[in-house]
Amino acid sequence: MMAYVLIVILLFQQETRNAIKLNSFLTELGITNIPPYKEYFMSYNIRLVVASSEHMALLKQLEKWNMKYTYAYEFEFSEDEMNNAPLYRLRSIVQLPENKLPDKYGTIYKKECLCSYCGLSESIQQTELHFDTSIMKKRHFINQTATVTSGSFTIVSEAFANIMEKKKLSGYTLRPVHHVGSMAKRREVFQLILNNQLPPLSSAMRFEKMTKEYCAHCNITGRIFWPLHYDYESIIHSKDFNQSKEMVTIGNTIIDVMVVSSQFREICKAVKIDRSMVFEPVIVVN
Numbered sequence: 001m002m003a004y005v006l007i008v009i010l011l012f013q014q015e016t017r018n019a020i021k022l023n024s025f026l027t028e029l030g031i032t033n034i035p036p037y038k039e040y041f042m043s044y045n046i047r048l049v050v051a052s053s054e055h056m057a058l059l060k061q062l063e064k065w066n067m068k069y070t071y072a073y074e075f076e077f078s079e080d081e082m083n084n085a086p087l088y089r090l091r092s093i094v095q096l097p098e099n100k101l102p103d104k105y106g107t108i109y110k111k112e113c114l115c116s117y118c119g120l121s122e123s124i125q126q127t128e129l130h131f132d133t134s135i136m137k138k139r140h141f142i143n144q145t146a147t148v149t150s151g152s153f154t155i156v157s158e159a160f161a162n163i164m165e166k167k168k169l170s171g172y173t174l175r176p177v178h179h180v181g182s183m184a185k186r187r188e189v190f191q192l193i194l195n196n197q198l199p200p201l202s203s204a205m206r207f208e209k210m211t212k213e214y215c216a217h218c219n220i221t222g223r224i225f226w227p228l229h230y231d232y233e234s235i236i237h238s239k240d241f242n243q244s245k246e247m248v249t250i251g252n253t254i255i256d257v258m259v260v261s262s263q264f265r266e267i268c269k270a271v272k273i274d275r276s277m278v279f280e281p282v283i284v285v286n
């Protein structure tokens, strides 16, 4: 796995002097993609290998100049890691719009506060899901991320649930979903409940503490997860569907981390629903 950092610096017209010194510093470092000067601003997008000498030197210099920047990570997996991983972290590209979430249709959630210091909370589903299932359209699988008012949940179509059962996938149960709205547009769907929790991540797992957002009281809020690393022994007993033990947050809301088997990925490919999903390989530490 290769880790890259994308550093974005925005300089406005009144900061021309900063642009001159930054440009010459970047040139000295051997960074050549210096943006052309535009009338009002210059926007730098610098992609470097994490912890490379260029990365370290640039951070040090930006700090010294007190120059503001934002950054994000990007991970590249080898073909072997991508195709031969035993497990994958699963994310669904398709997300339902806020006004179509189950809490708007009568699903009850209980909000539990996990850290009074940063306000970290979790929405715990108290009833079976109620929502307008026509929003699924022809989709077979949606893994919805939690929001402030609604918890994370996963929906599968009846047709796909039948395939999963036929293939004897493990680690889940199905719960009924109550359709709200026009009966003509009703879709037969189920809520997928994960019932296997994985052991803790490997000690080789890396978390990044976001400078402003990180909460030292709970050590949960404001942590960026690098790709999941598991020790070999920890995943021997994994199922086709699993949940990580560690909690991930967006803002101060808990979201689920779903870890699926390579067999599930193969089934998604076979029925051609894999394009609406991101399968990020788990790195196994021996």
Ligand SMILES: [Zn+2]
Pocket (backbone or CB within 6 Å): 115, 116, 117, 118, 119, 120, 215, 216, 217, 218, 219, 220, 221
């Ligand atoms: Zn906290």
